[in-house]
Amino acid sequence: MIKLYGTAMSRSARCLWALEELGLQYEHVPTAVADAKKPEHLKINPAGHIPALDDNGTVLFESMAINLYLAAKYGKAPFWPETHEDRGRAAQWSFWVMTEVEPHLITMLRQRLLNPPAQRDEKAAQQAAEALKGPLKMLNDHLAGREWILGKDFTIADLNVASVMSFAMLVKLDMSATPAVQGWLQKGLSREANKKVRAMK
Ligand SMILES: N[C@@H](CCC(=O)N[C@@H](CS)C(=O)NCC(=O)O)C(=O)O
Incomplete structure (x- = not known):
């Protein structure tokens, strides 16, 4: 299961948008901005920020990296370009x-x-x-x-x-x-x- 951590009222919205465009099944964990430095979230993203992605054990942070990864892994052209x-x-x-x-x-x-x-x-x-x-x-x-x-x-x-x-x-x-x-x-x-x-x- 894909999990996306981070409230939609944050930069996490851009990753949620990518997940939606790609039509993927995912669980949204709406971690609040104020909770990004809590120990349980630091285990997912040691940088202490949202968003973070857990794609069946592959854990990524940085919103743009997450989106380029999702598009490369799950996208088709033209959304993820061919060339x-x-x-x-x-x-x-x-x-x-x-x-x-x-x-x-x-x-x-x-x-x-x-x-x-x-x-x-x-x-x-x-x-x-x-x-x-x-x-x-x-x-x-x-x-x-x-x-x-x-x-x-x-x-x-x-x-x-x-x-x-x-x-x-x-x-x-x-x-x-x-x-x-x-x-x-x-x-x-x-x-x-x-x-x-x-x-x-
Ligand atoms: N460059 C990072 C920035 C992430 C970021 O700063 N997120 C904010 C929310 S929009 C955050 O987690 N703030 C909480 C904190 O820094 O404690 C990305 O694009 O993912």
Whole structure:
């Protein structure tokens, strides 16, 4: 049995989305963010974070690694691309969004939503929004003339990038200067598999 640890109100949502897109049977253990450092969870993920995956004894952490693993093991083309070149591109976009986009969106989340109101710093949120302009423009240029990141089909690259970019909706990031990103994100997040995850605990 596949087990996915982590509440859907966290980065675990992206792995739940991948499991749903792949149509896999799995058990969802909605470990809370606050429980990620508890001894029982540290046995599963010594890094003390959610999500974590247990695929019949193969235990993995890091959301993007989990998703690339699931897609490679259980996915078919086009979701898991057929060629090594497109698989490389899927990894590229996944690492890009994790390293160049997610840290700024997390800053915005903290400063606009997660921190107690008295500890929020709107200036830091605005600096993060400013830092996102370059990456967003780059993605916008890439999407021009393409339906999805790798071309005409929705793939694991779209899922991984859109799952991070979904934080932009929560923090009300102004994306009006990047309409291709806006349209692509709406389309990706409207998929049934993602809507199902959004209704989970
Ligand atoms: N890079 C990791 C980050 C995981 C992460 O920081 N998860 C947060 C929840 S979204 C967490 O576990 N926080 C609890 C803690 O750090 O104690 C991934 O993508 O899986």
